[in-house]
Amino acid sequence: MSLDVALARITQLQSLFAPQTAPATPATSTTTSFSTALQSAGATATLATPGPASSAGQAVLNAVRGEVGQAEQPAGSNDSPRIAQYRQATAGSGVGPWCAYFTSWAARESGVPLGDSGQGFGRVDDVYAWAQRAGKAVPNGPGVQPQPGDLIVWDEHIGVVESVGTDGTINTIEGNSSDRVSERSYAPGSRPAIGYVRLG
Secondary structure, eight states: OOOOOOOOOOHHHHHSSSTTTTTTTTHHHHHHHHHHHHHHHHHHHHHHHOOOOOOOHHHHHHHTTTTTTTSSSTTSSSSSSHHHHHTTTTTOOOSOOOOHHHHHHHHHHTTTOSSTSOOOOOSSSHHHHHHHHHHHHHOOOTOOOTTTTTEEETTTTEEEEEEEEETTTTTEEOOOSSSBBBEEEEOOOOOOOOOEEEEO
């Protein structure tokens, strides 16, 4: 867990324990000041501005963070012993593009499996179509901000939102990104998502 994510979590916990009448702005100002200090020291801030992860979202993040670096063996094969485990979260799956297998695995590991019967999905389109039917889809549009732990859906690709920077940069963890589980960052507007899947 990065320092910025830990600080965002601490701020969230502080706001939960603060009296209802006390404003939450002091914790936010402190976090912003520290974030500014980190930026001036050359670090990139990744504080989650849209709000904290839900309990389901946090569970998904806990599952995927330890997977960063898992790679195809051999490269370009869409396979490895670990990727085979991701596939097992998807009924009837075979070796192939595995970003949806990865998110299906993460959701199942977190206790919020994808699909009406928890069957998972091997295709990105199927994940988003199910989310729309189940009321879990958040279409992208003006003013829409993902939350940490949301699944982020593009045309033909899916990942997990790890955090959203104060400048709107979306930081993700994605399966089948450069033949591995990778961390990525997208500046505002650089790669607009179709929408998000909020599992809890």
